[in-house]
Amino acid sequence: MWDRPEPPSKPSPTPLSRELIVGAAIRLADEGGLDEVSFRKVAAALNAGPMRLYGYVETKDELLxxxxxEVYGEITPPGKSADWREGLRHVAHGIRDAAKRHEWFIDLLSxxxxxxxxxLTHMExxxxAVRFANIDQVLDVVGAVMAYVFGAVRGEITELRAERSSGMTEEQWQRASGPYMQRMLAxxxxPTLARVMHESSDRDSAARFETGLDYVLDGVAARHSL
Known part of the structure; x- marks a missing residue:
């Protein structure tokens, strides 16, 4: 797909390009999720016939x-002067910010x-950013950090979706389930869940993400004596 040229442009009241098609698909996904992305709906958003799109993108998987x-292109790379810890923190927050703008993005990462x-530029x-001599260690470190980031961000997005579908914030849901939980804890x-209920601090998702990321980065530093 990346090497396949676009069809030659022809005079048309509704010009098309891969860039226009991808932009329309992203807007549909941002508004209604990936279920809203289809060739028919993208074509309608561009005021074009669905069959015209196949000259630019052959399948829905290609479109995705x-x-x-395109979203990877929104994530700025870490500065060249950043050390491994600063660089990975920058990447982690870049992925999280991109997923908050485009919730469907995290569903397509694996x-x-x-x-x-x-x-590929993002991966490079x-x-x-991890300037270790052993490339296997570089892969292990990046893999561990990305596993945390993907999992943590997926949890945040799941909570946002639950709030929208239920009409209740996390705090409202906790209050609604409070009587049941009190009976169970009684x-x-x-006992440990009781401590969580009564002693844990109420931190927002950004603070929880940052703390978890610190645990992972601290673990890397300790393992490699950095």
Whole structure:
């Protein structure tokens, strides 16, 4: 797909390009999720016939790959002077910020790397930020940090979706389930959960993300005596 040229442009009241198609698909996904992305709906958003799109993008999977790559292009690389810790922190927050703007983005991330030009640039600059001599250690460190980031961000996005579908914030949901939880905790079977309920601080998602990221980075530093 990345090497396939676009069809030659022809005079038309509704010009098309991969850039226009991807932009329309991203807007649809931002507004209604990935279920809103179809060739028919993208074509309608561009005031074009659906069959015209196939000259630029052959399948929906290709379209999704193009969308992911476009979002990767929004993530700025770490500065060349940043050390490994600053660099990975920058990347982690870049992914989180991109997923907060485009919630569907996290649904399309997995261990299988994307191969679009922006994704490859992101991968190159992320790996280059960890200046270890052993490339296997570089892969292990980046993999551990990305596993945390993907999991933490996916949890945040899931909570946002739950709030929208239920109409209740996390605090409202906790209050609604409070009487049941109090009865369960009164049995004495869940002493640690009782401590969580009564002693834990109420931190926002950004603070929890930062703390968890520090644990991972501290672990890397301790393992490598950095």
């Amino acid at each position: 790959d193009l969308m992911v790559d 261990n299988r790397p994307h191969q679009g030009p922006h994704a 600059t992320t790996l280059a 049995t004495g079977r869940f």
